[in-house]
Amino acid sequence: xxxxxxxxxxxxxxxxxxxxxxxxxxxxxxxxxxxxxxxxxxxxxxxxxxxxxxxxxxxxxxxxxxxxxxxxxxxxxxxxxxxxxxxxxxxxxxxxxxxxxxxxxxxxxxxxxxxxxxxxxxxxxxxxxxxxxxxxxxxxxxxxxxxxxxxxxxxxxxxxxxxxxxxxxxxxxxxxxxxxxxxxxxxxxxxxxxxxxxxxxxxxxxxxxxxxxxxxxxxxxxxxxxxxxxxxxxxxxxxxxxxxxxxxxxxxxxxxxxxxxxxxxxxxxxxxxxxxxxxxxxxxxxxxxxxxxxxxxxxxxxxxxxxxxxxxxxxxxxxxxxxxxxxxxxxxxxxxxxxxxxxxxxxxxxxxxxxxxxxxxxxxxxxxxxxxxxxxxxxxxxxxxxxxxxxxxxxxxxxxxxxxxxxxxxxxxxxxxxxxxxxxxxxxxxxxxxxxxxxxxxxxxxxxxxxxxxxxxxxxxxxxxxxxxxxxxxxxxxxxxxxxxx
Numbered sequence: 471x472x473x474x475x476x477x478x479x480x481x482x483x484x485x486x487x488x489x490x491x492x493x494x495x496x497x498x499x500x501x502x503x504x505x506x507x508x509x510x511x512x513x514x515x516x517x518x519x520x521x522x523x524x525x526x527x528x529x530x531x532x533x534x535x536x537x538x539x540x541x542x543x544x545x546x547x548x549x550x551x552x553x554x555x556x557x558x559x560x561x562x563x564x565x566x567x568x569x570x571x572x573x574x575x576x577x578x579x580x581x582x583x584x585x586x587x588x589x590x591x592x593x594x595x596x597x598x599x600x601x602x603x604x605x606x607x608x609x610x611x612x613x614x615x616x617x618x619x620x621x622x623x624x625x626x627x628x629x630x631x632x633x634x635x636x637x638x639x640x641x642x643x644x645x646x647x648x649x650x651x652x653x654x655x656x657x658x659x660x661x662x663x664x665x666x667x668x669x670x671x672x673x674x675x676x677x678x679x680x681x682x683x684x685x686x687x688x689x690x691x692x693x694x695x696x697x698x699x700x701x702x703x704x705x706x707x708x709x710x711x712x713x714x715x716x717x718x719x720x721x722x723x724x725x726x727x728x729x730x731x732x733x734x735x736x737x738x739x740x741x742x743x744x745x746x747x748x749x750x751x752x753x754x755x756x757x758x759x760x761x762x763x764x765x766x767x768x769x770x771x772x773x774x775x776x777x778x779x780x781x782x783x784x785x786x787x788x789x790x791x792x793x794x795x796x797x798x799x800x801x802x803x804x805x806x807x808x809x810x811x812x813x814x815x816x817x818x819x820x821x822x823x824x825x826x827x828x829x830x831x832x833x834x835x836x837x838x839x840x841x842x843x844x845x846x847x848x849x850x851x852x853x854x855x856x857x858x859x860x861x862x863x864x865x866x867x868x869x870x871x872x873x874x875x876x877x878x879x880x881x882x883x884x885x886x887x888x889x890x891x892x893x894x895x896x897x898x899x900x901x902x903x904x905x906x907x908x909x910x911x912x913x914x915x916x917x918x919x920x921x922x923x924x925x926x927x928x929x930x931x932x933x934x935x936x937x938x939x940x941x942x943x944x945x946x947x948x949x950x951x952x953x954x955x956x
Contacts, residue, residue, distance in 0.1 A: 542871020632778025
């Protein structure tokens with residue numbers, strides 16, 4: 471007989487619970503992008519190099535992505551509400567520590583701990599949403615809300631980061647996240663009901679360790695390649711360690727009675743397709759919010775505040791697309807929705823690849839980012855739905871962890887690769903062009919390559935997401951789903 475999560479929590483209906491869970495997701499996405507506008511100030515404040523500053527982003531993204539699977543499995547085994555509350559507490563404390571940091575070592579370590587907390591939050595919160603809203607139109611609308619707050623969190627992070635950095639300094643971006651997190655923790659404690667513990671078996675400690683170390687070695691190697699070159703001994707050693715550790719992970723998973731990634735997870739719905747495509751989407755998502763503020767500040771000369779305000783149209787487009795996504799999918803089917811959304815985002819990035827060193831926000835940034843926001847949000851909502859389609863309730867936390875893992879790890883890898891290639895393009899252009907022209911050449915390269923990745927993803931979507939009858943989302947037969955206990 472399965473145990474139950476004994477956390478207290480009265481619950482005030484699914485609407486209040488969804489609001490609290492969406493606020494938790496918003497906070498995680500906010501922390502992903504809030505540092506981007508402040509990177510130049512953080513670099514000077516704690517003494518980081520241009521290449522080292524990427525670790526302020528990657529330390530969070532790597533810990534977040536690497537531990538999402540563990541967070542999802544822990545949520546299934548120990549109780550989703552309990553893991554969510556613990557993750558929020560850790561996230562808030564580490565955010566405060568990041569704001570108080572006076573050295574690069576402490577700051578990067580605090581960002582990594584933030585990522586650990588974020589992994590618990592994202593996996594547990596999505597699993598709770600799946601439990602509250604069974605398959606059908608209700609879940610579609612809930613995932614629309616989920617997509618809206620995810621996209622809005624990314625854009626709002628850039629805006630809030632600009633406002634706080636200019637008004638009070640970069641430390642306040644972390645203080646604000648800490649205060650918001652503690653508020654969300656209180657809302658979750660009041661609004662989200664207790665849930666049954668649906669998972670069983672032992673936690674896969676060795677599998678978690680090997681996959682986490684493998685991902686760490688991979689992203690470290692990719693990031694170091696920008697500074698040292700792809701043939702550097704340490705870089706090649708990191709890639710070799712990645713291969714060894716991933717092999718060990720596969721061997722461990724085959725022998726473990728309760729593996730971190732059970733094969734049954736990939737035999738339901740279109741989980742594999744959704745996760746592959748989410749990884750590709752994620753590979754350009756984080757990079758967009760990294761390069762775009764840099765172009766606005768370093769090339770166009772905009773202040774952090776104006777740069778942040780410039781993200782508002784993207785945020786509004788994101789919320790609009792997330793609201794429309796379930797309706798579009800019900801009308802034309804999931805395959806057409808995903809493919810069209812990816813192509814729309816690719817078109818926006820291709821447009822953005824035409825930026826100029828003598829350009830302006832209205833001529834070079836506004837139009838492309840609105841198109842990107844619409845495509846990104848619709849693709850995110852639909853790929854999230856595909857990634858949890860048909861998953862039994864006992865694996866809801868793991869499925870939520872997996873889709874967030876593929877997005878976040880894809881983002882960390884994508885940022886490392888695109889930053890390396892953009893840096894190479896800038897270095898080549900610097901030989902015969904002014905500094906701002908060279909920087910712009912690097913950013914154009916990053917945006918053009920991002921567009922190419924999404925075109926390839928759209929082609930894959932046509933192949934991977936089709937089924938014999940591509941039912942519009944929300945019309946599937948409803949399986950029996952264990953409901954949360956109040």
